[in-house]
Amino acid sequence: MKRTVVIIDGMGGGIGAQLISKIRELNNEELELIALGTNAVATERMIKAGAHRGASGENAVKVSVSLGDFILGPIGIVISNSLMGEISPVMADAILAAPGEKILLPLQQDHFRLVGMESLPFTKIIDKAMDLLKERLT
DSSP, X not given: XXXXXXXXXXXXXXXXXXXXXXXXXXXXXXXXXXXXXXXXXXXXXXXXXXOSEEEESHHHHHHHGGGOSEEEEEGGGGSTTHHHHTSOHHHHHHHHHSSSEEEEEOOOBTTBOOOSOOOOOHHHHHHHHHHHHHHHHO
């Protein structure tokens, strides 16, 4: 059964590109990877990392996020006006309302803090996200 993973990122798309590269390492041919960028640069970088298809902007996120069985990205994708303002309230609401399971990376930003979380190097956070995705795929 084909499963769809939606990866959402903004700004330069670096986090999304790393997620996509790690998902591709799973060698799971049953996964379709959809890159949704808040801008064209982020989407392009995620497609170059191996996403099967992608789209950019508020309406693309609003319409396409519901395609995912899983939705991956930094926690800021569900917080209005995060990622330096690239996540609009419409985007955050659409992501939260989408039926797919959200796997969010707990990355700090200037305008909010996450407490009670252990501080890990970014590579370990990505590895933990991949472990959870692999577990949920079985």
